[in-house]
Amino acid sequence: MSSRLLLIIFFFWSVSLMHAQKTFTVESPDKSLKIDITIDQVITYSVSHMGDLMLSKSPLSMKLTDGRTLGINARLSSARTNMVQQEIKAPIYKRAVISDHYNELTLRFKGNYTLLFRVYNDGVAYRWITNFKNSFVVESEQVVYNFPADNQAFVPYANIQGFAPFMTSFESVYQHIKLSQWKSKHLAFSPLVVEAANGKKICLAEADLLNYPGMFLTNSEGSTRLTGIFAPYPKEMEWGGYHNLQEIVKTTENYIAKCKGNTNFPWRVVIVSEKDFELADSDMIYKLATPTQCTDLSWIKPGKVAWEWWNSWNLYQVDFRAGINNDTYKYYIDFASRYGVEYVILDEGWAVNLKADLMQVVPEINLKELADYAKSKNVGLILWAGYNAFNRDMENICRHYAAMGIKGFKIDFMDRDDQLMVEFHVRAAEIAAKYKLLVDFHGTYKPTGLQRTYPNVINFEGVHGLEQMKWSPATVDQVTYDVTIPFIRMVAGPIDYTQGAMRNATKSNYRPVNSEAMSQGTRCRQLAEYIVFESPLNMLCDTPLAYMNEEECTTFISQIPTTWDNTVALNGEISKYISIARQKGNEWYVGVLTNWDARILELDLSFLGEGSYKAIVFKDGINADRIAHDYKKEIIDIPMDKKLKITLAPGGGYAMKIYANSK
Missing domain, CATH: 2.70.98.10 (Beta-galactosidase; Chain A, domain 5)
Incomplete structure (x- = not known):
């Protein structure tokens, strides 16, 4: 050719x-x-x-x-x-x-x-x-x-x-x-x-x-x-x-x-x-995400959860042996009721260990009695469930515990996202919704919109959360991670991070203590995380007495909503700092986090519009770089030009609640 x-x-x-x-x-x-x-x-x-x-x-x-x-x-x-x-x-x-x-x-x-x-x-x-x-x-x-x-x-x-x-x-x-x-x-x-x-x-x-x-x-x-x-x-x-x-x-x-x-x-x-x-x-x-087909969402109640696992059931100044028993959980229920916390979780330990059978409850726990007691205090109960135990008898478990008055499950240890595991999440969401139960997927992959398809799926882990501070060495930089996830992991959806530590540590003072854990960074950082982190079901990780001894902080935390009418990301750089404002009704909350660098920031609050405003402020104390739990609470007037300069300690935070000045 x-x-x-x-x-x-x-x-x-x-x-x-x-x-x-x-x-x-x-x-x-x-x-x-x-x-x-x-x-x-x-x-x-x-x-x-x-x-x-x-x-x-x-x-x-x-x-x-x-x-x-x-x-x-x-x-x-x-x-x-x-x-x-x-x-x-x-x-x-x-x-x-x-x-x-x-x-x-x-x-x-x-x-x-x-x-x-x-x-x-x-x-x-x-x-x-x-x-x-x-x-x-x-x-x-x-x-x-x-x-x-x-x-x-x-x-x-x-x-x-x-x-x-x-x-x-x-x-x-x-x-x-x-x-x-x-x-x-x-x-x-x-x-x-x-x-x-x-x-x-x-x-x-x-x-x-x-x-x-x-x-x-x-x-x-x-x-x-x-x-x-x-x-x-x-x-x-x-x-x-x-x-x-x-x-x-x-x-x-x-x-x-x-x-x-x-x-x-x-x-x-x-x-x-x-x-x-x-x-x-x-x-x-x-x-x-696929829109929900559910027509009645009125039974789905976001809120906060008093949590016992992070603080190792460490009650003190009580007349009973603290642990996995009814006296301990009634104490948590009383605490939740006192502060308007919507739920108490029974984490790992309420079901017989190594049996993977959620129908086998340890003899120290009377779940029906606890559910009735919680109801009388206007508090709901959520149960932790390992994947194997929940999956093997899902329908019967949901039917049984919904009839008892349990409000939802925290399902843990899936740790995969192959097709069969993804289909498990959908099936769990669907069956739980059938019995009007909330689902918190722990030990799982990132959210991809399932919370829109099944709104009873109210939170997801898939995050290096505060639980890591129970065992992580000082080489783990949780503070920098905290100002990274809002730009990456949180793009996917809500995070079950479990903040709220009242024992706080500077960079040099942090160490892992499993039974009496601490956070990295300041007290105000923990408060601000309730605003910065999107989390419709939000844990209070510390022990009730620690919160009762910190009345100002606890009252403020308990008032922060977990779902919002509007959100405005104000400023931030990945791994450096983040500031977010969120609105509920006529009130705005602003949360700010920094990395280990002390920082002076100017917040542009022009989203407030015209008018005069005041704010309850929690800011890092002057010595927070040495004593991480040092903070100052004050009530301030928002400047008329809506520009507010704030100061953050290393690993610090800033939290405030803004409301109209009625004068």
């Missing part, structure tokens, strides 16, 4: 490809954010913000076990754009009404599947949708994030427990590293933040995870590319781990998910912020 003929063939082949290639551009409603999609032999997308490239061309596809591959050599059958502007009511959230405004591109392909893109002013998201006649199996999904430069990232490496490659508590602290410095054999979980051009930040997350494994991220090449990876479908499992309450995956299948013909897959989310603090105010995950 002559070279001329080869050239002609190549020319016509090239022209054919050019005609086959299709490109689409979708902009955000305010034109600041743009996604470019190319459909060729592969489908790729890139993301730009105000001319700055956030993501370079990144491929996406999904491979099925029957040989089909979604997104490879895809044949487009239709493309449709749409603009949506609506409001979402959010009764158990950080704001009562959410503005939901986006532009959408729907790409339908031959073979009965769809790729859906949405572009908001603060981020983009895409998901696969199938409309097959029959069920199918997903072998793998290609998720790639190609970054245009070797930028710094905040990486939470998964602390693999050793039982299985994808088993982790999802409680890691963050490593601030360049993308190319990623440990090649390490997985990280989302949300994860990457720094970008001109000080912008990119937060990678996922939403609406209901029937599919969660996404980990990896970088095995030392490149600027992050790749999604998913836990394979479990094949053989056995009970084991902590007190025989965990389910250990022994072997796996060579695929990741079994799916129904009609499946909406999770959203892959890229949130872009110009200012760090905008991440702390994001609604993206909630907006993308």
